Amino acid sequence: MTQKGSLKTAIILSLALMAELTIGLSSGTTSALAQFRPPNRGTPRTSVGGATRNTFCKPNTEEAKADKSILTALVPTSRLGLTTEARPSFFVHLPITIAQTAEFVLKDVDEKDVYRATIPLSGQRGVVRFQLPADAPELEVGKDYQWFFNVVCQPDDRLRDSFVTAWIQRVAPNPTLTNALKSAEPRQRPNIYAQAGIWQDTLTALTELRRTRPSDPTLTDEWSSLLRSVGLNQISGGPPTGQLSLGSSRPSPQ
Numbered sequence: 001m002t003q004k005g006s007l008k009t010a011i012i013l014s015l016a017l018m019a020e021l022t023i024g025l026s027s028g029t030t031s032a033l034a035q036f037r038p039p040n041r042g043t044p045r046t047s048v049g050g051a052t053r054n055t056f057c058k059p060n061t062e063e064a065k066a067d068k069s070i071l072t073a074l075v076p077t078s079r080l081g082l083t084t085e086a087r088p089s090f091f092v093h094l095p096i097t098i099a100q101t102a103e104f105v106l107k108d109v110d111e112k113d114v115y116r117a118t119i120p121l122s123g124q125r126g127v128v129r130f131q132l133p134a135d136a137p138e139l140e141v142g143k144d145y146q147w148f149f150n151v152v153c154q155p156d157d158r159l160r161d162s163f164v165t166a167w168i169q170r171v172a173p174n175p176t177l178t179n180a181l182k183s184a185e186p187r188q189r190p191n192i193y194a195q196a197g198i199w200q201d202t203l204t205a206l207t208e209l210r211r212t213r214p215s216d217p218t219l220t221d222e223w224s225s226l227l228r229s230v231g232l233n234q235i236s237g238g239p240p241t242g243q244l245s246l247g248s249s250r251p252s253p254q
Contacts, residue, residue, distance in 0.1 A: 036229045038076050039197040056162050057099050057153035064096045069234065071095060071151060073166040074127065076199055076230040080167040083200035084177075086139055087132035089243075091203050092149045092164065093235050096125050099162075101155075104130065104246060105148040114145060117246040121151075126237050129207055130244040139170040168200065186212070194226065202226065203239075210239035 056071065058064040074091035075081045090104070099121055106115040115136045132139075139145060150163040173181075180192050186209060193202040206226065210219050220238030227235050 035191070036076065036194045036199065036202060036226055037197050038078060038199075038230065039082065056095055057097050057151070057160075059096065059098045061096075067096045069093065069095045071149075071162050071164050072232070072235065073149065073164040074203065074227070074232060074235065075166040080144075080169060081199040082169055082171050082197060083139070084171060084173045084198060085201065085204075086170065087134070087136055088139070088168065088170070088200045089129050089131040089204045089207070090147060090149070090168075090200070091127060091129050091207075091240070093127050094121070094125055094151070097121070097151060097153075099151045099153050101152045103148075103150040103152060103161075105150065106132075106136075107146045107148075109144050109146075111146075119244050119246055121244075124244065127235065127240045128244050129203075129240045129242075130246055133246055136246075139168070141170050141172050144169050171198070190222070190226075199230075207239040210241060214241060 058067070070093075072093040074093060102119040102121055104115075104117050104119055105113065108114055115132065117133075117136075119130060145168050146165060147168060148163055148165045150158075150161045152158065152161055154160045177192070177196050177198075181189065184192055186205075190202050190205040190209065193205055203226075206219065206223055209216070210223075213219065223238045224236075227233070
C-alpha cells in the first residue's frame with residue numbers, strides 16, 4: 001500500500017467513523033454492552049494458526065489434551081484492528097503451553113521491523129494482553145502495520161514456532177468521538193469505541209473496566225458478546241485481569 005493510498009484510506013475511514021458514531025449517539029446506543037460496528041475495510045487477512053504443528057508445544061497432561069483451543073489473535077474478521085493510541089494494547093488467546101517465552105514483532109507495510117521484543121509467558125493461558133512500551137516507536141496515523149505473536153516452542157529451532165499475525169492502524173479521533181469520550185462515564189467508553197469501529201480501544205476499555213471492577217460479572221458477558229459480534233465465538237472467559245510485560249527489545253535481523 002502506498003503512502004498516498006494509506007492517506008486516502010485514513011480519510012475515508014475517518015468520515016465513516018464519524019457517521020457511524022453520530023448515528024449511534026443519536027439513537028441512544030451508548031449502553032455498556034459493546035456491539036462492534038466494523039468499518040468497511042478491504043479483503044480479510046489471515047490472523048489465526050500460523051503454525052504447521054497442532055501440538056503447540058503442549059504439556060503431556062490430560063488438561064492439555066482436552067484443550068482444543070488454538071492460538072488466536074483477537075481481531076475482527078477484517079484482520080485489522082483500529083486504534084487511536086500511539087502505543088496500543090494487543091490481545092491474543094493462548095492455549096495451554098510449556099513454552100517459556102514469546103516474541104512480538106511489529107512491521108511496516110514494507111516488511112521492515114518497527115519493533116521486536118521478547119515476552120515472558122510464565123505459564124500464561126487464555127486471553128493475554130500486552131502493550132507497546134514507552135521506548136517503542138509511536139504508530140503513525142493512517143499507516144498499516146503488521147504484527148506477529150510467535151510462541152517459542154524450541155529456542156534452538158525457531159522454525160517450530162507457533163504464531164499468529166494480524167494488522168493494526170492508528171486513526172485520528174474525529175470531533176464526534178472526542179466529544180463523546182469527554183462526557184462519557186468509564187462504563188460507556190467500550191460501547192462508544194465499538195460504535196466507532198475502534199477495535200483495539202474497545203478491548204482495552206473493557207479490560208480497564210475489569211481491572212477496576214474485578215467482581216462485576218456483567219463484564220464477562222459483555223466481553224463474550226463483543227467477541228461473538230466479530231466471530232470469535234470459541235474464546236471463553238472474560239477480559240484479562242493482568243498484562244504481559246514486553247522484555248528488552250531485540251535488534252532487527254539483518
